[in-house]
Amino acid sequence: MTIHVLIADDHHVVRRGLIFFLQTQKDIEIVGEAKNGLEAxxxxxxxxxxxxxMDLVMPIMDGIEATAKIKNSNPNIxxxxxxSFADQDHVIPAIEAGASGYQLKDIEPDDLVSSIRKLIGGENTLHPKATNMLINRMNQKNPPDDxxxxLTLREKQVLAEIAKGKSNKEIGAHLNIxxxxxxTHVSNIFLKLDVSDRTQAALYAVKNGFVEA
Known part of the structure; x- marks a missing residue:
């Protein structure tokens, strides 16, 4: 499967560098580039x-607003x-806007490609600093509960696998379903835990001691 990528960054050199490297990957195709959030x-x-x-700091429209608008009209993207920012003033709003992945620009190129593939495959791709920010945020907003x-036994098993970053296909193979x-189990888990995606479900499991970080 070819992964179609749009790059949004106001720095030409950054866009060129990303395009140059990602084009070397047989399963990745760059379909466009934007220099601000509105273009994105x-x-x-x-x-x-x-x-x-998506870069966060861009002219005309920043990455957080652009993320929210894209997810609102095209939720499957x-x-x-x-x-370059890993502070809570950037991490939390970006995730709340709908971003499923958060990486820093000092990431190794091969790790970036791996993160892209994992995200498309339904796995979690948050930088450890972003993960810690979100766990702290959830602890502040939501007191521990039960x-x-x-969850049913099977749903707990699926949740444990989600927390390991496994895709639905991998979970099915592991649990022989x-x-x-x-x-179906994932949808039920989201409903019962009042979360909207796999990342939040995994963080919830960590926060409440169901699995270790």
Whole structure:
């Protein structure tokens, strides 16, 4: 499967560098590049990429607002933040806007490619600093509760695998159930834990001591 990527960054050299490297990957195709958030929103709507590599600080419209607009109109497009900032004033709003991945620009090129593939495959791709920020945020917003006890045994098994960053296909193979059945369990887990995606489910499991970080 070819992964179609849109790059949004206001620095020409950064865009050129990303394009130069990503074009060497046989399963990745660069479908467009944007130099500000507004262009990113317009191109995402037009080109329908699988994933947007989104800078946060850009002119006209920043990456957080652009992320929210893209996810609102095209929820199936994955957003990976690629930035120099790892503080809570950037991490939290970006994830709340709908970003599923968060990486720093000092990431090794091969690790970036791996993160892109994992995100498309449904795995978690948050930089450790971003993960810690989110766990702290969840601890502040939500006191510990016992929602996990409401899960069935099979749902708990699936949650444990989600927390390991496994895709639905990998979970199905490990638990010897169909991928369709895994999807049903994942949907039930999201509903019972009141979370909206795999990243939040994994963080919830860590926060409440169900699995170790």
């Amino acid at each position: 929103v317009e191109l995402a709507s037009k080109l329908k990429p699988d994933i947007v590599l 994955e957003i990976m933040i690629l930035t 929602l996990i006890s409401a 169909t991928e369709k059945t895994v999807k």
